[in-house]
Structure formats: structure tokens, C-alpha cells
Amino acid sequence: MRTLAIIKPDAVRKNVVGKIVSQITESGFTVLGMKMIRISRQQAEAFYAVHRERPFFGELTEFMSSGPIVPIALEKDNAVTDFRGLIGATNPAEAAEGTIRKLYASSLGENAVHGSDSEDNGRLEVAFFFAEAELADNLS
């Protein structure tokens, strides 16, 4: 099963990309694809379209387009649930000890990492950032 992780602009600015990637791979996830990119406001709005009506949509899309991000396509049995466990609660104040958000996030809005919330969204979100042909399990 696949899931999409994004290391968000706050964590990139804190220079903890390497530590987060290490924690992800040490937890049994295989990296199928990874890149550092900057997305436009419009791309952030498209990625988070499901949250369009939420009061924090403007803040969220401004933040996600404020600097480089690192989308990572991950593979693991039970990837979606296991990755959400690894990153911890959306609000770092509620995240369990040792989770990525507990370790590196500063607030609900600037919470260091994103993880897909379902298997379907995992597939869709991986496809948002990666062409199928550039993922490691599709090279022949």
C-alpha cells in the first residue's frame, strides 16, 4: 500500500528533512519517490481542495506555498494507518511522545508533516506529485 508524506515548509526551514526521512525509513517504510519542490498558491489550493470550505484554508495554502516542501511517496503494508501513527496527532500539543509532529512541529497550522488519510487518498496524493514512471517500483 502507498501513502504520501509531505515534509512541510516549517520543517524544511528548521533543517530537519534528513532526520525526518531517517525516522520514516527506520520505521519500515520504503521510499518510492522523493523531491524538494516549491508549489504555487494555486497548486496548494488544488492539493487541499477537500478543505476549501474550512476557515483555515487560506492560512493552510499560503503556508504550504511559502517555501520548499518535500513530497515523499511511501510504500509499506498498512502504510496509511502506520504513517499516521508515526507522525502523531494533527495538533502537535496532542501528539504522542516520539512522533514526528511531537518532535518537530510548532503549531496546528505549521505541523511539520502531512500524511494521507485513506488508501484512496494515498493513491491520489502520490499521483498529484509523482508520475507513475518516476516511482522506484516502476522502473524496468
Ligand code: CMP
Ligand atoms: P494536514 O495533514 O496537512 O491536512 C490538513 C491540514 O490543515 C492539517 O495537516 C493542518 O496542518 C491544517 N489545519 C487543520 N486544522 C487547522 C486549523 N484549525 N488551523 C490551521 N491549520 C489547520
